[in-house]
Amino acid sequence: MRGAAARAGKPTSSSSVPVKAGLETRRTAAKLLAAVIDRKVSLDGLLDVDNGNAAYRALADGDRALARAILLAGLRHLGKIEAALGRLIDKPLPEGARSLHMVLVVAATQILYLDVPDRAAVDLAVEQANGDPRNRRFSGLINAVLRRLAREKGALLPAVADVPDAPGWFVDRLKSHYGDAAAKQILEAHGREPPIDLTVKSDAEGWAARLSGIVLPTGSVRLAELNGPVSEMPGFADGAWWVQDAAASIPARLMGAIAGKEVADLCAAPGGKTAQLAQAGANVTAYDLSANRLKRLKYNLQRLGLQAECRVGNFMTEAPESSYDAILLDPPCSSTGTVRRHPDVVWTKGPDDIAKLADLQEKMVRRALALVRPGGRVVFSNCSLDPSEGEHLVDRVLSSVNAVRLEPVTPDDLPGLEGAITRQGAVRTTPAMLETYSPRLSGLDGFFAAILVRTD
Structure with a gap:
């Protein structure tokens, strides 16, 4: 500067x-x-x-x-x-x-x-x-x-190197959920500027070489350097890739074989996951409450040469029940997993916000399970580090909703990120995961994802 x-x-x-x-x-x-x-x-x-x-x-x-x-x-x-x-x-x-x-x-x-x-x-x-x-x-x-x-x-x-760059409530919750050592690693990762990851349609190795990046276990390409605007990089205008953190690309990869199936993305904007679903061959319906955000999503899909039916509306009241073979639900959350990118999150949110958002997410999960056909799956995900918005929420749903089971994520589903699979069989990433040859190119957003299958 x-x-x-x-x-x-x-x-x-x-x-x-x-x-x-x-x-x-x-x-x-x-x-x-x-x-x-x-x-x-x-x-x-x-x-x-x-x-x-x-x-x-x-x-x-x-x-x-x-x-x-x-x-x-x-x-x-x-x-x-x-x-x-x-x-x-x-x-x-x-x-x-x-x-x-x-x-x-x-x-x-x-x-x-x-x-x-x-x-x-x-x-x-x-x-x-x-x-x-x-x-x-x-x-x-x-x-x-x-x-x-x-x-x-x-x-x-x-x-002052050991002074945490977060309010006390957040530090205490990290230590409670992850232990002192892991909490310290997460906080240290938050102090580094995040790299830029790309989800590519194909030939990750080729694009990594062309853009001077590396290929991550998720198949994403991580840029070693950013020289100039993203929109001027090779492949952008041709729709060969889109910007998406590696962790954010995981939920869509858990959807299974969806080519030709009816799939809904219930909180679709800004559209990275919608693009993944469309690229996988699904017939995608993308819901979002915001017309402006869906307009941007449509523009991105057009650039990428992908298609989805975009609906402005509230799936909680407007979507027909039992209409989809699979559903991706990434609802509003505290976003505490994205502090590397959005350092204001820990200063603008608090425990009360997390509790309210967890309650809203649970209602959305229950609704999503009603929208999927028997035998279909709901991949629930969010970018929160807090188990009340992840593991604990899924446990509550499993114990109180009939005819639903958790389909465990296996190491074959996440080669190279096996350590992100929880005992529960869900996925939990943190900013302290995914070490590379350079601290600057290591880490990823904190994400939670679980596969819920409707059995009746």
Whole structure:
């Protein structure tokens, strides 16, 4: 990111006084960081280029990229950033000084984790404080703390290395479900930027060679480098592949032989799994509540040369019963398995959200079992790390729904990822799985998947 601030434009304030280059980018980053942490607003929504935050949309493309980098790195390393700042501030900040806190976090993110000149990060933070009546009297504190942070970061980062970058409730749940050692590995994996995986129609080895990637046990191609926009890479315009995390490709691979069968994808958008089902030869019906999301799904299918019947609606009330040979259900969940990609998740969700989502998912599973024909299978999956949305939910369904059984996943179903098969016979991946020759190219999203078969 070095030089991004220097290349930024010079917007002007309402009084036509020139604003220092890069200042508006930092102001926007601080505002959005506060929205995520304090108001629990989704970062994806804030950064949407069409309907997101107005201040973010008003930035030039290069400034948007820098603001996004600051936000992702700041959320990904928030525990360590706040711990490092805490070592340099003698007295707690005054109550209600959240905007001041965000100024410090945004600047510290640049100093500790981004390729931005330390001096630029410090000077713009001071300028930001001076321009805010609430923070003007603290500009000297900001200057002193951040300059010291820049000088001492070589010692501070090792000193805070064991501080988790997640709220206590999330750390406690990870330890409870996975044990201390595995929880630490998952948290460490969350601190690394995720690689990009592609699901290819065919010839994974050939595409890996052409795109300088590696082939994963799932058959996905993982890119070693990303040079330029994905849409300009070979194969994109031809519909030879689509972007999809390796773990997200597993549920569709558990559907069995579906060529020529009637298959429903009940929560279809954004469409990666729908594309897999269509590519496997199924007659696919894709349901989603959002017309806009289905519109994007249709566009992706068109690019890929694949077909599916897309229905805007609520399958809980509108889909006819016993109509499908197989169903893929990937319902709304806490998304705690995608923290590598969406580091805001642990700061915007909490235990109450997980409980509510688990209840909703259980209702959806029960409905899906009514929509599949006798002898058909429902592959239930989600991107949560929490067993209440996975193993525990499936146990509840099996103990309370008649004429349904769990079909165990076998090592032959997941060659190379046998360690992801649970004692229950389901699939559980975590970001700490799938080691490759490089930590940067290792890991995958946290996913759960189970095969439920209707027996009557």
